[in-house]
Amino acid sequence: MVRHDLNIYFSKLKIFFSFLVPLKVDDASPKSTSKKVRFTPNDIGVYYLNAKFGSEPVPGTPIKMIVNDVRLVTACGDGIHHALHEKPATFYIDTQEMQGDLKVRIEGPNSVIKNTLERANDDRFKVTYVPVEVGFVNISIKWNGKDIANSPFKAAVTNPERVRIVGGWQSILDSEDRMHLIINEEKKVRFDTSHAGPGTLKADIRGTADGLRVPLRLDQQGAFSTLSFTATREGKYDITITYDGNPLPNMPIRGIAASPNVIPNEHLKVEVHGRGSYEAKVNEEAEFTIDTSKTSAHGAGMPVVRLTGVQADVEVRIRQIEANIFLCSYIPTAPGAYLLSVTWAERQINGSPFKINVLPTVHHDHSASRVVCSGEGLRTGILGKEIKCLIDARAAGPGELTAYCQGTNKTAFCRLFDHRDGTFTLFVKPQEGGKHNLIIKYNNEDVPGSPYTLKVNGAPDASTSSIYFEKEKNSIFAFL
């Protein structure tokens, strides 16, 4: 509808426009509550827009509009705000048919990004760039040496392929890339977006048959987002996850919702054994086994194992070594506390998640070699009497000193006295005669000479004279 004069009426909208300026009103259907008004001012200066609704002026009016003749260079297009990592992004610069010097500079957090400028037509340039890293890029557009309005622009570079599932995709998908859901049981999927650039994670879950959306919740905590939803009907679902508006690889995920297992609490019958289920050492392989033999669903599937740490997740290898026994192994690379989650038939087994303490590797500094042991007690002893030797660990630095003395059948009593100056006295009281092995270790390593072979004299039977006994005793002490 075009009028060159006053008073445009339709059901509710009446527009006056003074001084014969062309005016258009779009979408002027009588029922619509929105109208689009177009106008082209022909003069420079101040215009006022007045609006009255019924007989009342609309709050906020009159609106002052300053019309001038400066033609502005503007930039528009998706690439000025968003870009995908390692994919070409484009935007346009409108130079309003003016002549001048146009400069575009694009910088990432750690890089200057090359851009190509091509003339699309007389007043439009097409700018193309390929961001080499995720993060924000600064786009500076200068016309005749001056930044155009809103320059420098800040574009978010994201990479949806770098959105990770905490625990890995294999922890939520089966071998055919399907996600198993249990009816009326909340499913939680945790995403790590820390390497995907500045964006927002969004999800859409629909029943494949009816197209109905499944209500869902996304909780964002820093770079982690948790998607929670509950399938209420049996059947197939399409799960689409997007990051900054771009779908993650291999979307949509096929979800399959089924009734819970016929026999409940099967997952509570799964057992985990082995040191690797509570302790491990950096760069050393740790192992544990999962025993599903007590479940009634024999051979029904595999346990799902996930080992998550503060810094990184650890890949766990699972091998089925018997019908119901799974051997799991992993090699942690960083010390700290880890959580081991073991699920069976989509449920956490009894005790899961397990806490695993990953210890730093003990540094073998051969400190034990600097420990000096002396005294006759390292060679001979007498039955029933305490013998002693001196241990000097002053040159070895801090560490743990242990002593153990074993006879043919009985273990001798060992007692360490700490002189608190780096030296110790070891008292050994053998419980039987004969050969003894005395093991002295420092930081779990044998000190020089260890294991010592001790000959324990005596075993005087009751009939032996006390004189003989006394003699032996004296001879021992004479050496000390």
Place this chain on the structure above:
Amino acid sequence: MQGSPFFTEVYDPSQVRIGPLPKDFIVGTEHTFEIHLDNAGNVPLEIKISSPTGANGET
């Protein structure tokens, strides 16, 4: 009573939404803005734009 029932038109000018208006107005260039009357009522809306070369036109 003749004319009964009577209807009263209830309207709310504060619900009239104008804009967003363009940031810059350039002479000789067409500009667009929208007017939304959702929940405002059903009475005529009157829009007047006065140009700098004259006083208000028709009122």
